[in-house]
Amino acid sequence: MGKVWRSLGVLLALLSPLHGWAADIEKLRIWPAPDHTRLVFDLSGPANHRLFTLSNPDRIVIDIADSRLKASLASLDLKGTPIKDIRSGRRNQKDVRIVLDLSAKNPPRSFDLAPNNKYGHRLVVDLLKPEKPRARTLADTGRENKADPRRDVVVAIDAGHGGEDPGAIGPGKLHEKEVVLAIARELAALLEREPGFKPVLIRDGDYYIPLRKRTRLARKAGADLFVSIHADAFKDPRARGASVWALSERGASSELGRWLAGRENNTDLVGGVGTLSLDDKDEVLAGVLLDMSMTASLSDSLEVGRYVLRDMGKVARLHKQRVEQAGFMVLKSPDIPSILVETGFISNPGEARKLKSRSHQQALARALFNGIKHHFTRKPPAMTWLAWKAKQRGVPYRVVRGDTLSMIASRNGISLKRLREENDLKSDTIRVGQVIHIPAS
Numbered sequence: 325m326g327k328v329w330r331s332l333g334v335l336l337a338l339l340s341p342l343h344g345w346a347a348d349i350e351k352l353r354i355w356p357a358p359d360h361t362r363l364v365f366d367l368s369g370p371a372n373h374r375l376f377t378l379s380n381p382d383r384i385v386i387d388i389a390d391s392r393l394k395a396s397l398a399s400l401d402l403k404g405t406p407i408k409d410i411r412s413g414r415r416n417q418k419d420v421r422i423v424l425d426l427s428a429k430n431p432p433r434s435f436d437l438a439p440n441n442k443y444g445h446r447l448v449v450d451l452l453k454p455e456k457p458r459a460r461t462l463a464d465t466g467r468e469n470k471a472d473p474r475r476d477v478v479v480a481i482d483a484g485h486g487g488e489d490p491g492a493i494g495p496g497k498l499h500e501k502e503v504v505l506a507i508a509r510e511l512a513a514l515l516e517r518e519p520g521f522k523p524v525l526i527r528d529g530d531y532y533i534p535l536r537k538r539t540r541l542a543r544k545a546g547a548d549l550f551v552s553i554h555a556d557a558f559k560d561p562r563a564r565g566a567s568v569w570a571l572s573e574r575g576a577s578s579e580l581g582r583w584l585a586g587r588e589n590n591t592d593l594v595g596g597v598g599t600l601s602l603d604d605k606d607e608v609l610a611g612v613l614l615d616m617s618m619t620a621s622l623s624d625s626l627e628v629g630r631y632v633l634r635d636m637g638k639v640a641r642l643h644k645q646r647v648e649q650a651g652f653m654v655l656k657s658p659d660i661p662s663i664l665v666e667t668g669f670i671s672n673p674g675e676a677r678k679l680k681s682r683s684h685q686q687a688l689a690r691a692l693f694n695g696i697k698h699h700f701t702r703k704p705p706a707m708t709w710l711a712w713k714a715k716q717r718g719v720p721y722r723v724v725r726g727d728t729l730s731m732i733a734s735r736n737g738i739s740l741k742r743l744r745e746e747n748d749l750k751s752d753t754i755r756v757g758q759v760i761h762i763p764a765s
């Protein structure tokens with residue numbers, strides 16, 4: 325028997341090269357982002373690759389070992405990317421060679437991604453846009469704004485997921501990443517029109533940004549608030565309702581919270597963050613700072629969360645009546661109050677239909693806007709236009725029994741005429757409990 329098995333083994337060894345390749349390149353996707361372009365190869369199995377660059381003209385060559393190209397290169401949309409053309413060939417009978425013709429030098433970076441519950445083996449190639457030294461960056465804008473004594477309140481709007489990571493998927497292949505980007509853009513448009521506010525879209529296209537980088541971008545822009553926008557999915561299609569989340573210092577406040585936080589945090593595995601990043605070297609330090617300053621921004625987060633939730637309750641069914649807390653990584657921004665808004669359940673057919681409609685997206689954005697505006701009007705950060713405006717309006721004073729308008733004026737060392745004008749009063753009649761703003765004398 326032993327001899328038979330041995331012969332069979334030899335036979336199999338001889339046959340194996342004809343049987344197939346280590347990997348098929350099944351599909352190719354491309355995601356242009358402002359600072360890089362990402363190419364993703366879907367592979368049927370793990371494969372070694374080698375990457376090198378050539379200049380005059382600029383090219384990137386990717387050799388994928390022992391593989392076969394099944395994907396179509398012609399169908400790739402290269403618009404908005406530095407890739408002029410993409411070609412393929414065979415090398416040594418065994419390897420697939422992919423050549424990217426570039427319009428400019430874009431230093432590449434490549435890494436493999438292991439399978440997860442959405443995708444199989446992947447090879448990721450990022451083309452990094454060279455930094456222009458004179459270009460204005462988000463950091464410049466943030467610094468300039470912070471130096472202005474009447475600066476705008478900066479709201480960082482983070483549309484969840486993007487690119488390789490679709491987020492939750494609802495009936496009719498409705499992608500969370502598209503719904504939340506539409507809502508984010510509506511919210512940005514509302515804030516843009518409002519004096520004293522400046523929106524910053526963390527993601528403004530269909531590409532992926534790692535979780536840590538999202539808060540880093542917000543900090544660079546000098547954000548006063550970080551709002552992450554999402555849509556839920558749950559195993560049970562009956563689950564429904566919008567909710568607002570703030571970071572919890574100690575674990576999740578509900579079972580669903582724990583589950584959700586796990587899912588939203590997992591997104592980096594789907595979106596693909598690569599293996600090693602030098603930026604994460606200060607992780608320990610960041611962790612310490614995080615714990616120190618978390619409490620201050622947490623109470624602000626909860627407060628703005630309450631206003632947003634209240635206004636969302638007017639346009640959508642709420643999942644819970646109070647701001648929930650969970651350990652979302654995307655909210656771990658030490659100095660910036662942050663909330664995560666789940667706009668509804670995309671897995672619920674009824675809510676998916678609403679989330680897809682422009683009018684509902686606008687209503688949700690309006691609710692977010694109202695809640696945010698309410699919070700900052702009540703509590704304007706120092707040195708902002710809103711704080712200046714509030715001071716102009718004066719200190720509120722509640723009228724008590726026995727007060728007259730002229731008494732209040734003389735008590736505060738201002739003329740009756742000025743007090744009347746500042747408060748838009750048609751007559752001098754006031755009533756107990758009425759709030760009068762006392763302008764600075």
Ligand SMILES: [Zn+2]
Nearest residue numbers: 484491554555
């Ligand atoms: Zn999400």
